[in-house]
Amino acid sequence: MATYITEPSYTFGEYLLLPGYSSKECIPKRVDLQTPLVKFMRGEKPAISLNIPMTSAIMQAVSDDRMAIALAKEGGMSFIYGSQSIENQAQMIASVKAYRAGFVISDSNIIQDATIEDLLKLKERTGHSTVAVTSDGTANGRLLGLVTSKDYRMSRLPLTMQIKDFMTKFENLICAQQEVTLKEANDIIWENKLNCLPIIDNNQRLISMVFRKDYNFHKKNENELIDRSKRFMVGAGINTRDYAERIPALIKAGADIFCIDSSEGYSEWQKIVLEYVRKNYGDKVKIGAGNVVDGDGFRFLAQAGADFVKVGIGGGAICITREQKGIGRGQATAVIEVVKARDAYFYETGIYIPICSDGGIVHDYHMTLALAMGADFLMLGRYFARFDESPTNKININGNYMKEYWGEGSARAKNWQRYDLGEDEKMSFEEGVDSFVPYAGKLKDNVALSLSKVRSTMCNCGCLTISALQKNAKITRVSATSIIEGSAHDVLLRESRNRR
Ligand SMILES: NC(=O)c1ccc[n+]([C@@H]2O[C@H](COP(=O)([O-])OP(=O)(O)OC[C@H]3O[C@@H](n4cnc5c(N)ncnc54)[C@H](O)[C@@H]3O)[C@@H](O)[C@H]2O)c1
Numbered sequence: 407m408a409t410y411i412t413e414p415s416y417t418f419g420e421y422l423l424l425p426g427y428s429s430k431e432c433i434p435k436r437v438d439l440q441t442p443l444v445k446f447m448r449g450e451k452p453a454i455s456l457n458i459p460m461t462s463a464i465m466q467a468v469s470d471d472r473m474a475i476a477l478a479k480e481g482g483m484s485f486i487y488g489s490q491s492i493e494n495q496a497q498m499i500a501s502v503k504a505y506r507a508g509f510v511i512s513d514s515n516i517i518q519d520a521t522i523e524d525l526l527k528l529k530e531r532t533g534h535s536t537v538a539v540t541s542d543g544t545a546n547g548r549l550l551g552l553v554t555s556k557d558y559r560m561s562r563l564p565l566t567m568q569i570k571d572f573m574t575k576f577e578n579l580i581c582a583q584q585e586v587t588l589k590e591a592n593d594i595i596w597e598n599k600l601n602c603l604p605i606i607d608n609n610q611r612l613i614s615m616v617f618r619k620d621y622n623f624h625k626k627n628e629n630e631l632i633d634r635s636k637r638f639m640v641g642a643g644i645n646t647r648d649y650a651e652r653i654p655a656l657i658k659a660g661a662d663i664f665c666i667d668s669s670e671g672y673s674e675w676q677k678i679v680l681e682y683v684r685k686n687y688g689d690k691v692k693i694g695a696g697n698v699v700d701g702d703g704f705r706f707l708a709q710a711g712a713d714f715v716k717v718g719i720g721g722g723a724i725c726i727t728r729e730q731k732g733i734g735r736g737q738a739t740a741v742i743e744v745v746k747a748r749d750a751y752f753y754e755t756g757i758y759i760p761i762c763s764d765g766g767i768v769h770d771y772h773m774t775l776a777l778a779m780g781a782d783f784l785m786l787g788r789y790f791a792r793f794d795e796s797p798t799n800k801i802n803i804n805g806n807y808m809k810e811y812w813g814e815g816s817a818r819a820k821n822w823q824r825y826d827l828g829e830d831e832k833m834s835f836e837e838g839v840d841s842f843v844p845y846a847g848k849l850k851d852n853v854a855l856s857l858s859k860v861r862s863t864m865c866n867c868g869c870l871t872i873s874a875l876q877k878n879a880k881i882t883r884v885s886a887t888s889i890i891e892g893s894a895h896d897v898l899l900r901e902s903r904n905r906r
């Protein structure tokens with residue numbers, strides 16, 4: 407007979423925190439959000455910690471090199487998506503590791519045969535008026551010219567005019583070689599009255615840009631997540647098929663940690679990958695595994711050697727695994743159950759394995775709840791997809807700006823053809839949808855606001871660290887009507903503006 411778990415599984419929205427005693431020392435400014443990323447022995451320190459408990463999801467629509475840089479600046483980490491060629495993924499990792507403050511990877515690039523109409527669309531999408539003209543329209547193509555708003559007059563030029571006919575051609579540009587320091591770059595900008603200085607390599611390929619207007623914004627963020635050589639840290643998603651080629655290539659590119667990316671981690675495929683890493687690299691290479699939703703799955707991955715375990719099936723905003731396959735678990739219950747198994751494992755072995763809660767975060771307070779329930783850090787997809795730094799298009803829909811957001815289980819992501827299930831193509835089905843999310847601006851501002859709420863709640867609970875919150879939080883289930891009671895009710899709202 408099947409095993410029945412009679413207790414229903416719950417989501418974060420069905421829980422609240424009760425306040426604990428907070429002393430006058432307990433103020434948001436003093437809250438420390440540092441949290442372990444990889445396993446460690448009792449009494450020892452983890453080899454890698456995050457400075458904020460946030461990672462960005464292993465998704466095409468979320469985590470590329472630009473996102474990774476923006477998030478590492480704030481103290482978190484991106485896991486760059488693996489649903490792309492090994493070469494492309496390695497290039498993204500390498501570009502994060504090569505990042506130098508003040509040197510920006512160009513996100514507005516175009517080919518010289520494109521038209522003014524294409525240029526206007528690009529400007530609307532990226533919000534930037536300086537556009538690099540490269541041989542292949544990418545950020546690292548051969549630099550052929552530059553277009554700024556000074557180069558064309560909308561009222562005078564036809565929309566069909568080609569970029570090559572009005573751009574500032576390479577021969578007339580002032581550029582610098584990639585060895586230039588930020589100070590030297592800024593001197594060139596001032597001496598030549600430039601707004602932007604392209605940085606190129608020996609083959610005229612664009613490496614980055616330095617902007618005059620960034621001059622005052624190069625101050626170091628003390629929270630930033632850096633390695634021993636002061637380079638930003640970055641993770642990489644991998645699969646259970648081409649790992650023997652992908653892992654060495656990504657290590658060479660500089661990846662700091664891997665995560666096996668799958669909806670289902672309680673599988674022999676994951677054990678094989680973890681064994682491959684331990685056999686070839688010992689404990690030097692760090693690797694997380696998942697996803698699981700119960701203690702059995704956790705223990706399996708812990709014993710197979712995972713450095714962290716990721717929790718969650720079917721809770722992502724774009725995920726339809728539960729309705730397609732009928733597997734999954736309410737995210738709060740999944741976290742609570744896996745944390746129970748983790749704590750028991752820690753008690754037995756002295757090995758603490760961090761838990762990552764992946765999916766199901768809708769409101770900022772859900773982050774605090776997930777941490778209070780014992781997760782050490784969160785993986786967020788929809789949350790980060792809304793920001794300027796996500797890799798997707800910004801689109802105006804009925805006067806509102808939206809960003810595209812699609813699941814890794816959707817046909818759109820699967821077009822990368824990494825999943826050959828050995829079945830008839832007609833038998834394959836989607837586990838994710840293709841959608842839009844409301845555009846929300848800069849990552850930095852949003853993360854600061856979300857974490858200010860987390861810090862504030864932690865103070866209400868009398869906790870200055872995540873581990874104190876995990877030990878001391880008092881959590882209650884809420885009834886359906888108390889959820890209504892907790893929102894604005896029985897009043898007519900004066901304005902429908904989105905609440906910050
Ligand atoms: N967290 C979630 O709730 C969720 C749900 C659905 C999809 N996703 C995402 O969608 C993507 C696809 O997930 P998935 O679970 O379909 O991918 P997967 O590659 O883990 O599994 C796909 C299928 O391939 C099989 N397989 C795996 N390795 C194999 C190998 N070496 N040889 C032969 N067969 C092998 C698996 O058993 C499974 O049937 C991932 O990015 C995942 O994170 C996530």
